[in-house]
Amino acid sequence: MLEDLRRRLRGLAKLVDAKAKRKIVYTDFEDEFGEISEAEIKDMPTGTDEHRFRQKARAYLLRHEDQPTVHKLRHNEQITEDDLAGLEEIFLAEAVASPEDLDEVRAMGGLGLFVRALCGLDRQAAQQAFEGFIVGKQLSAAQLDFITLIIDVVAKRGVLDVGDLYEVGSPFHDRAPGGPDDLFSPEEIDGLKIVFIGLLTTAKPTMLAA
Structure with missing residues (x-):
């Protein structure tokens, strides 16, 4: 945020009248906040946004039913570790899922079952x-x-x-x-x-x- 502000001000600096004399103003602020301590923010969601992830994943699967791993899952064909690894890479590259999303999916039974539940079976x-x-x-x-x-x-x-x-x-x-x-x-x-x-x-x- 500060870097963005610096860049914007630099663009405006050329408009300043360099010949005009201005009084230098000094400031001296005293820190009144005291010692830094951690604060707990309540009612804030933690982890991944599951609803958002499911929506993005469903949209991708509907557009790519011919993707080999998706086709296997839709047609009850046995998938392999390589199939899922490839699909995970696609999900990350296409911003369908974050690494945290995939971690949660693995904890819930794996990406194969997740995809099967989203797109159903032929x-x-x-x-x-x-x-x-x-x-x-x-x-x-x-x-x-x-x-x-x-x-x-x-x-x-x-x-x-x-x-x-x-x-x-x-x-x-x-x-x-x-x-x-x-x-x-x-x-x-x-x-x-x-x-x-x-x-x-x-x-x-x-x-x-x-």
Whole structure:
């Protein structure tokens, strides 16, 4: 701030009448502030601005769905450490995220899950994820309706947990107040868990083979 002021004053100095004589004024101020002490500023946000970061990240992802790592996450393809490292570099270079933003994302589960949650999953990829669960079963209309709802939510959220199927107030609760136990056997619920774990796994990096 002081440097900016100095530059501005230097530009005005040429306008001063050098021939005019002016009385020199001396000042002598006494410090009345006392000793310096730290002050706590209350009600000020700390850390990153999560809402701002999410908005910038979402905008970038919508414009770059064909970016290789984003495409993998959208289509339930396994990502690697190199994929995420490259995406992190892009986020930093494009001012989508700060290093602090990325640190918080890693603490919350990683950039892969963060991106998947923001951009969701391709609908066809979501359907393919559940093909192994559906094939060979004679599902009732209610069961098929429930699975279709799961696919809809997975396409929107990117990932899902079995616990979400029991959540009161969720669309799942409307179709099965007692949770998936109302419609599926314990073995079938275990099968759903396997699908959900698979969706989670593809959004977390694996090391490339040497």
